[in-house]
Structures are given as C-alpha cells and as structure tokens.
Amino acid sequence: MSKVLLVHAKGGPPLGHVLSRAAARADVHLLALSALPPAVAGPAGRLCASVVTPADALREDADAHREDLVSLIVARARDVGADAVLTFSEYAVVAVAEACAALGLAGAGDAAALARDKRLMRHTWRRHGLPQPEFRPVATETDLYAAARDLPGPLLLKAAWSAGSTAHQIIRSPHEVAGAWARSRAVMAESAQLGYAELHVAEADADFVVEQIVTGSGAGWFDEPGWGDYVSVEGVVADGTFHPVCLSGRMPTVEPFTERASITPALLAGDAQERIVDLARRAVDALGLRDCGTHTEIKLGADGSMWLIETAARFGGAMTVPQIEEVFGLDLVGMLVDQLLRRPVAWPARALTPARAHGAAGSLVVLAVDGRGRAWRDRKVWDFPAASADIPLSRGSRLSVVAESSLADGQVVPVYDPAAGANTMAALCLLSATDARTVLGDFETLVDELPRVLPAARPEEVPA
Template sequence: MSRAAARAEVHLLALSALPSAVAASADSLCASVASPAEAERTDLVSLIVSRAEAVGADAVLTFSEYAVVAVAEACEALGLAGAGGSARLARDKRMMRHTWQQQGLPQPAFRPVATATDLQEATAALPCPLLLKAAWSAGSTAHQIIGSPREAAAAWRRSQEVMAESAQLGFAELHVSDAHAHFVVEQIVTGATADWFDEPGWGDYVSVEGVVAHGVFHPVCVSGRMPTVRPFTERAGIIPAPLPTDLQARVVALAREAVDALGLRDCGTHTEIKLGPGGRMWLIETAARFGGAMTVPQIEEVYRLDLVGMLVDHLLGRPVAWPERALGPEEARSAAGSLVVLAVDRDGGAWPDRRVWDFSAVEEAVALSEGSTLSVVPDSSLPDGSTVPAYDPAAGANTMAALCLLTATDAHTVLRDCTTLVDALPTVLPPATPGTAPTAQSTPAAGPLARRDAAGHEVEEVAA
C-alpha cells in the first residue's frame, strides 16, 4: 500500500478483516477503506466495478491470487488496463496446461479431474508417481503425491478436506464459486540441479519475475529456491538466482513463451520452471500477479526497483522504463531471501517436539554471516508465544508459523544462512508446554485500492 500510495490516491476495498498492522497503515495511507457486508460479495465483479466508479478510479489492481480473475474482469467492464480477458488461463491450472499443450511447450503430462472416478482413470493412464493439485489453489495447498492407483481414493478425500479447511482460513478463490471442485493431476518429473548451479543446496526449480505491459512481456529477474518440503511446499525464495548468464537466458526464454501463450495484457507475472538433467526444463505454472511471500520487497532490496510503483504508473498511462532484459547476479547490489518457517528439518522430517514461535529467541541464538540481517514479517507470522503448527504435507503453507526476510551480500550467503536457520529453529525456539493447543495460521483477505495523486489519478487495489 505504501508504494501504491506514493504514486496515486488509494482507496482500499477490504474483502475480509484486515490484520491489525495493515489496518493501522491503511488509515494513514488510504483515502478510504471500505469493508462490504457479506451479502455484497456474491457478485464480486459488480462490487469492484461499483466501488471503482464511486471513487472515480483510474486503475484497479490486486496482489492477491484469489482476486486476480475478479479484478481482471472488473477492469474489462470499466475499460481500464488490466490482465485482460485471458486472466483465467493464468489462474485455472487445467486451462493453463491445455493452452501450453496446444503451443507445444514443455510441461509434465497431465489430466483434469473433477471426481474420484476421474482421478482413478487418470492414475491408470499416467505413469506414477503423480501429483494431485487443486486447479485454483495457491501456496501448495491440497497437494497430494500418488505413488500408485491404490492411493487415489485416499488422496482425493484428503485434497477435498484441505480445500475446505483452506476456505475457512481465507485461502480460497473469491470469484469462481465452484473452484474448490476443480483439480488437475500431473506426472512428477525428475528435477536435477548439478547442470544448473555450481554448489549444492539449491532447489530444482526457479521462477521468473516479470510484468506484461501492453501485451509485451518484460522479464525482471530470476529467483532461486531452497529444496521444497514434501510434497512440494516452498521453503525459501532467493534473489538473485546464481545461474550462469547462458542458462538464465534459456530459463527466461521459456518463461516468455509461457506468458505469451496465455495472452496476458497488463499485470505482474510469476512463472515457475522445473530444472532437469542435461538442461531440460518443464513449466510448472504462471500467475498473472507478482510473486508471493516477499518477492517484491526482495527485488526492491536487490535491484532498487519499485515494481508496485512502476505497475501503478503503467496502469495510469505514465511512461515506465522496464528493464531491457532480465537482471542477473552481476547487476545485484545485494541478495535477499524469504524463508517460510515450517516444523520440519532440512530433509523434511518433523521436529522431535513441539516448539513456540519467538522471533527474539531466534535473533539472539542464531549466528548469521557477517553483514546479514534477519527480520520477521508480522502480517504473515504468528504472534510470539504461539505454538508452531505441526507440518501437514497436504496443507502446505497453511501450516507455516512465520515468514522471515533475510538479506546478505550475495545469494550463496543467503542460502547458507537460511540453511543455518532451518537447522537451528527446532532447538533455539522455546519448547511448548505440554497440553498447549496448536495454533492455526490465518492470513485474512482484502480487496480494491484507489488513490488520487497531484495529477488527479486514482488507483483502486483489490486485496484478498
């Protein structure tokens, strides 16, 4: 909100209760904050359009995965710049994979599934192991690995349960009413890092961060990863990814093909790519918004680019100097990583006992590299004193305890420090008192922003 408010007058449409820190900031940063009643949210596009018209918005934007489609459709109705009519292709994983299949782009073999019978038939047609994922989910929720057709029925039941739990926590598609019923199952391809990175410890996938402006894709940089936690929950994203120049160029070229195929128009983009042996690559997915967690602040720290402000300027019709090519380690002024705190060790094994989240204890006890800094993201973390949730492979990021931001001189140091933190957490965090109830993580959703600048421009942002 602060970056948007620096460029235009902002009006916030909150689609659920705001975290206390956000609510306090919203009062000072926004010209207005609207919290519609539940009955008003049955037609989200109409709600956004009416609110935008009421404040005279010149742009509408969101940074929430769950509001991307609604905002795109609202922009179409208002005649404003936005992701465009094909935004659903970057949200529904079934449609996304069909589109890439038609373009002949490399990706895992897949089948859309809507029933337990569909899944059983897919497991008979595709070679196991397979990954079942909700078509409209985010944060690796409802992911289930299926090792054989015999496991299909149990995987289907668990995914259904997790989607229901996620909806209760506020992690659910806001516009498509039956989104919880849509799934896709895909073959698990074998990743490898030896041909891509010059040191061990990196995950076997990367993401290309970028933006589409007037239908033209502008790559910004490539993010590296720590290895995921089973099944595929993200642990940490690190900018920059220390890829050699020629390999980064290949990754960015594939991301460009993926984004171009989806036909997006004006929005941030986040494209994940699996890395394999011998230089092989497979597309995982593309989103019509900037990367989650702390991706945008990381880019600002490393490359001094205010992507939110630049996107606001673009949506308001101002000229923006997007990077001429994807920035790499050679242009980086530092490095930054966002670490998700999960109750598992570096190999994915559960902590031996329950612990209480206490950031001050982590600060005091963990020795990081010289020049490294560590901070916690309060709005994405449990309060100090909360019991760290037991990790649930099916629930993914729903069972995170906290989100931390780590900065260092280079990406190698960030990776080393993140690994140090992962190893230290189960011992430096205070033990939970026997009988203490576990704490569920919940990050509320919010909706459109608009703010008028000196030239009279207003931006409406939909947060969720």
C-alpha cells in the same frame, strides 16, 4: 491526483509494503475482501483515501446491483472514480481482470483465467507445444483412477485453483487414489474457511488436475549444492508485451512440494538464465495477458531440460517484491500502478542478472520440519527474539520477521501438514546478505537451529 482501487485478499506481497508504494503514486482506495492484518490496520487508515472492510463489502454485496464480486468491484471503482483497479492476491486476480474489462481500464485482460485455472493453463501450453509434465483434468474420484491408470507415476494431484502448495497429494500407486482424493478435497474446504480460496469462481474447490512428477535436478544449473531444482521468472506484461525482471532461486521443497525459501537473485550463468527466460516468455505469450505482473515457475532437469510448472498473472507472493526492490532497486508496485495509469514506465530491457544485484535477499517460510523434511520431535513456541539472538548468521547478514505473515511471539508452532502446505507455516522471515550464496547458507543454518533455540511448548499450550 489519480485514483486507484486496490482490492486486498489473502496472499501476495505484504499489504503494508503494497500500500506505501501505491500511495506514493496515487490516491488509494482500499477494498478489503479479507481482514486487514493487525499490523497494517493503522497505517491503512493514514495511507488510504478510503477503506472498505470485509463487513462493509458484505453489506454492499447484499444490494441487488452488487450480486457478485465483479459487480462489487465495479461499483466501488465507480463510487471512488478509480482510474485503475489492481490486486496482488492470487484469489482475486480473475475478478479484478473482469472488473477492469467492464470499466474499460487496463488490466490482465480476458485471458486472466488461463493464468489461474491450472487445467486451462496446461491445455493452452499443450496447444503451443511447450514443455510441461503430462497431465489430466479430474473432477471426480473416477477421473483420478482413470488418470492413475493412463499416466506413468508417480503423480501429483493439485487443486486447479489453489495457491501456496495447498491440497497437493503424491500418488504412487492406484490404491492411494481414494485417500488422496478425499484429503485434497478436505484441505480445499479447510483453506476456504481460512480465506485461502478463489473468490470469484463458484465451486472452484471441486476442480483438480493430476500430473506426472518429472525428475528435477539443480546439477548443471548451479555451481554449488543446496539449491532447489526450480526457479521463478519475475516479470510484467505491459501493453501485451512480456518484460522479464529477474530470476529467483529456491531451496529444495518440503514433501510433497511445499516451498521453503525464495532467494533473489538466482545464481545462474548468463546462458542458462537466457534459456529459462526464453521459456518463460513463450509461456506468458501463449496465455495472451495484457497488463499485469507475472510469476512463472520452471522446473530444471538434467542435461538442460526444463518443464513449465505454472504462470500467475500477478507478481510473486511472500517477499518476492520487497526482495527485488532491495536487491535491484525496482519498486514493482509503484511501476505497475504507473503502467495501469498509462504513465511511461522504464521496464528492464532484459532480465537483470546477479552481476547487477546489490547484495541478496531471501524469504524463509518457517515450517516445523528439519532440513531433511522430518517433523520436529517436540512442539515449539514461536519466539523471533530467541531465534534472532541465538542462531549464528554470517557477518553482515540481517534477519527480520514479517509480522503480518507470522504468528505472534508465544504462539505454538503448528505441526507441518504435507497436504496443507503453507497453511501450516509459523512465520515468514526476511534475510539480507552480501550475496545469494550467503543467504542460502544462512537459511540452512536457520532450518537446522530453529528447533534447538525455540522454547518448548508447555502441555497446556498445545491445542487438543
């Protein structure tokens, strides 16, 4: 049986989902660069031919011939005789791509950094004349002051190598520059301590980009209110050719731009979906990727306008991959493993539409803010049984919690920090329903009802 080295780090689809699908296609050797979620540690031992833990990786990294992450991955791949190497984590994409190139294996290719570093990505798209917000790369507070003078506001400061909406700061006037700069840098340092940071590029937490905030609008794209003003095109690049899979819709973000929910499929008319997919195709083609999943986010505006937000050289995170499997019956993890092993794969000829969907599914990030983005009045304790029992959902809807991405029941829900984004989430919930409208409506109910049904935290439980 073919052998696959799976490099695990923070982020991406749930590891349990990935392992079970990959192990059905090949012998999986797991190289864990971050701690395994407790719910997955047991199954990993049964599903994998070998498991190297973070402590093991550090000991190996101390060897002279394994002085960096790429060398570590290459050495481990050779040790196990891997026929393919892959990762589903944003933070390991570049290292894995470089390791695959060194091993002569299929992978994202030399252009992987273009789909990771937001500065390089935007410069590439500018050269190709693709629609995107005006931007400036910034490396110092002085750079940020200059950009604030040059670009029409408001502006959004982003870490060039971040993910999960972390370190985002809105700048409405030049006097906010110093505070935004200090806060974004602090959040990136905090994220690195939590394991949510680029693993291969030295001092990546010092790289930033600032861009103009464009005015989005879901009106004219969706037939009903409640949808966010951006979508994502899920796809894959196989032998250099982009294959769109489907589109996912969103609820409105929480300020500044923290994602609250993803819903599959996005309820778009056929002609609108085709226009969006065409822009995603041009964005991915411009980056020159070879063999990898893709996740392209696109901002929607009035009168049919669109702007590229970003493209990643991996599948969408959170529950995007399981949602697609449930709704469209596609095992994207298994299909990508086959692609990297050079087996024939029947990728969709065109992006799948809502008419092809069997029901709908969505994932909700639980944040301590209401539907208008206002902080909960009181501190609460996460209690999924209470939420699932006491919040009325639509007939036929099924709600579950993603244990490996959620607090344990009884833990205090963090205060939402706009700069930290998803780092302050309490839980990740999956909802399955008859259609996407129902998912959206049930999520709105959940957001409204959670602060009512969750138990209040006792004073002694609240962190100082």
